[in-house]
Amino acid sequence: GIQVEQSPPDLILQEGANSTLRCNFSDSVNNLQWFHQNPWGQLINLFYIPSGTKQNGRLSATTVATERYSLLYISSSQTTDSGVYFCAVERGTYKYIFGTGTRLKVLA
């Protein structure tokens, strides 16, 4: 089956710093989403981005489907950005395969 790898696995930032999270997948996909899991375990939809670029406030995402990767950019990070970021992909069947996640901690 398709493999989804995220990097880095862990990231510590000072408040105000920028960061780039990466999601690599081993085969072509029809769908891709990014999620933020907050410290309470809730899963927050960030982007639905099977291709192209989207922006939402301080967050933006780019998926280059032909090269099998997606990037999530966080600018001017805040302590509330802390948590785990997951990408999830679908190929063929209508179910998401989640990546291993990037654990982000933003220090005040």
Add this chain to the structure above:
Amino acid sequence: EPEVTQTPSHQVTQMGQEVILRCVPISNHLYFYWYRQILGQKVEFLVSFYNNEISEKSEIFDDQFSVERPDGSNFTLKIRSTKLEDSAMYFCASRTYGGATEAFFGQGTRLTVV
């Protein structure tokens, strides 16, 4: 904005007991899902449901699990006889149809089996 809602947010149950986790998908959605996340691990697919039947299930989804859409609005996951290893976060999701569409996830139910 429409959202998927899950209840309860946290449930504690004794080993061997039956539990039912409830989800209200977005009203015009046709595909429904349950996913599971054991603490510290990644989110895993359990089952998909369309047209009142299971479309696909993972090997985790054994005979102890069942899903139902009892009344046209709720979507439930039942675990018949819980085990310690069923302790996890359970997420419900829905989408309009199975193609190139966004899946909307609920905020999860944390199940603790003691």
